Amino acid sequence: MLRQSPLRLSQLQASVPWIANKTPAFGCLSNKPNSRTYSTPAKKNGDNEPSLRNPRSLQAIHLKPLKREAQFGIPSCDLQLRSFSLQPLQFFSDFALRAAYFLGLPASGPITLPRITERWTVPRSHFIFKKSQENFERVTLRRMIQIKDGNPETVQLWLAYLRKHQIYGIGMKANMWEFGTTEMSKSLEEVEAKSLESAAPWAHLGQTGSIGESDKAVADILNSRRVKKAADYNYPIHEIS
């Protein structure tokens, strides 16, 4: 009884106008019901026009994020969020789920991945006082959100959107998969063409640079003036076949 009472009060407060809050909470609930607490907003605003409800999208903010159902269940993107503190992590994973919903992506999660705990033990002062040491630790919390059956372009859009609205203290890591047809020769060509195409939109997402044609680069280095001069060579050391 006692445990339930604060719950009921909070439910009442949501529907009851502000005056109801002034009533002594514990006294009234245990002894007799206060008549004022049960006055509904409809009664109070009876003579006025009925109050407009908030739009559904606004109401949804206070509820769990909506999710779309995957038709085939083929994973297309794994997003991992990392942080040292829980609150921003939960907030941002919630945000990511909502963004995925409104982009029409079926998302699952957030899956709680194992925490990464790093510990360091350091002496408090000079090395001769090794007896007294101190421990420090850093716990990395992780969440994973998986997108299923996502259109690669939409997934990219989603990732870019998350990147744009990134909040402090949150790290992101994403793995993306694309699927092609079963015809090998055709699909390989397509994949190559696609990878070239997708290089441009991905440019701002990663920090990778292209190495170029490594064979040619090595040959160039070997045949460079510096190496030849050092090795006293007059013909190319390394030739590409």
Add this chain to the structure above:
Amino acid sequence: MSMFRAKKLDLGCFVKARTIRDHTKRKVFEEHEAERQALRYVIRNTTLPPRTRATAQLQLSQMHCYTRPTQIRNRCIMGGQGRGVLRAFKMTRFNFRMEAMAGNLPGVKRASW
């Protein structure tokens, strides 16, 4: 070596002779890394003529010692110390403790378990 050293100070951390030296070594190594790897490849490739490989060997051994990766030593960014540097924070254990207690390292807390 002075020929490798930058003419203008290009270091943002704690500066002393040893940190500058280490920084120079890092830059020189980076510059010559591809060349070193290429020579190593030539030396190990048994399909190449022995003369080529021997020359490559000579050439590799004649490269400046600053181009070797083993010359690089991690140093503390706060005090330039060369020992007891924590890799994750690039700091000596004592500087790490100071910074951690001041709350300058995100996520690092005193632990007890």
